[in-house]
Amino acid sequence: MLETLDKILLASLGAVSMTREKAEKIFDEYVARGQVERGSKNGFVKELMDHADKARKDLEKMIADQVHSAIGKLDLATKKDIERVEQKLAEHSEQHEEHKRKRT
Numbered sequence: 001m002l003e004t005l006d007k008i009l010l011a012s013l014g015a016v017s018m019t020r021e022k023a024e025k026i027f028d029e030y031v032a033r034g035q036v037e038r039g040s041k042n043g044f045v046k047e048l049m050d051h052a053d054k055a056r057k058d059l060e061k062m063i064a065d066q067v068h069s070a071i072g073k074l075d076l077a078t079k080k081d082i083e084r085v086e087q088k089l090a091e092h093s094e095q096h097e098e099h100k101r102k103r104t
Contacts, residue, residue, distance in 0.1 A: 023048040 023045045030036040036044060077085075 020045065020049060023052075 024041070026048065027036065027041050027044050030044075031038050
């Protein structure tokens with residue numbers, strides 16, 4: 001199972017690092033082997049680049065989801081939590097200052 005996941009990850013990373021130059025080189029290799037016709041270069045390269053773009057977006061989403069999940073498990077304070085504490089602190093500080101003014 002892990003071996004399959006490793007292969008998927010490596011394939012995704014390869015697709016993510018795809019450039020137009022690499023796609024054209026792959027096409028030229030296919031032409032040399034007789035696997036594709038030279039006239040189909042633009043479509044081939046576009047399809048390969050589209051596939052790489054989709055793989056890149058999928059990988060970014062997967063990583064973002066995993067990071068979000070891992071952070072959620074850490075039970076860290078969120079920005080909203082900190083803002084709420086800051087607001088309460090400001091309110092308490094104002095009350096304290098008001099109380100000090102009343103005493104003097």
